[in-house]
Amino acid sequence: MGAASMIGRLFRRANARRQAVEGLHVALSMAARESGLYLRLGVPDTVEGRFEALCLHAILVLRRLNRLPAPAAEVAQDLVNSVFTQLDASLRELGVGDMGVGKRMKKLGAAFYGRATGYDAALDAGDWEALRAVLVRNVLGGEGDGAGLAAYVQASDDALAGADLDALLGAGPPFPEPDRFASAGEARGVNA
Numbered sequence: 001m002g003a004a005s006m007i008g009r010l011f012r013r014a015n016a017r018r019q020a021v022e023g024l025h026v027a028l029s030m031a032a033r034e035s036g037l038y039l040r041l042g043v044p045d046t047v048e049g050r051f052e053a054l055c056l057h058a059i060l061v062l063r064r065l066n067r068l069p070a071p072a073a074e075v076a077q078d079l080v081n082s083v084f085t086q087l088d089a090s091l092r093e094l095g096v097g098d099m100g101v102g103k104r105m106k107k108l109g110a111a112f113y114g115r116a117t118g119y120d121a122a123l124d125a126g127d128w129e130a131l132r133a134v135l136v137r138n139v140l141g142g143e144g145d146g147a148g149l150a151a152y153v154q155a156s157d158d159a160l161a162g163a164d165l166d167a168l169l170g171a172g173p174p175f176p177e178p179d180r181f182a183s184a185g186e187a188r189g190v191n192a
Contacts (some may be wrong), residue, residue: 020169021078025086027172028057036178041152042144047094051087051108052115052139056153058083059116061173063123064160072165084109123157152181 032053038045043053058079065076087108088101115138122131131153136146159174167174 017075017078021075021082024061024075024079024169024172025082028061028175029054029086031173031175032057034175034178036182037149037152040179040182041149042140042146043149044141044143048141049139054083055112055115056119056135056139057156057173057175059112059119060153060156060160060175061168062116063120063157064163064168064173065165067161068165075165075169119153123154128154148181148183152176152178155181 032050037043037053038049043049062076062079065072065079084105088105092101115134118134118138119131121127122134128150132146132150135149135153136142136144139149140146155176156173159176160168163174
């Protein structure tokens with residue numbers, strides 16, 4: 001096999017993986033923009049609320065990728081890179097200068113990984129109250145009871161648990177419709 005054809009194969013493979021990760025990123029971004037999150041589950045429709053929704057969906061997908069066999073870990077890293085590249089571009093679109101972008105990206109990175117730790121701990125422990133509390137604090141800005149959002153996150157995590165890498169990269173993450181969880185607080189007996 002000639003060097004040109006080997007390089008072509010490697011390029012096509014890398015390009016295909018990049019496109020698959022971009023598709024996954026688009027799918028989770030679309031899930032984070034679902035109107036039911038904002039209108040029914042209490043996520044603030046602000047720059048911060050949209051950041052929180054994006055982080056939440058990315059973290060849920062990364063939880064699944066980190067539990068799958070290779071090459072899922074590489075896909076997870078590519079997805080993180082894609083998300084943070086988008087965040088960097090968004091900051092620049094908002095008018096943050098080059099000097100400020102680095103500082104803000106550090107803060108966003110710390111927030112992202114802090115939230116991942118909190119969501120993982122609550123989901124791994126099956127601790128409904130801890131999940132609800134961490135979502136109220138982070139995503140809802142301390143407002144509301146978070147029961148509907150916690151039910152949505154638990155259902156999303158459960159649905160993702162059944163998805164393999166091919167399904168995630170092909171059909172996308174199987175996030176449920178947020179509107180289904182608007183009355184979850186009443187079903188769980190949580191006072192509004």
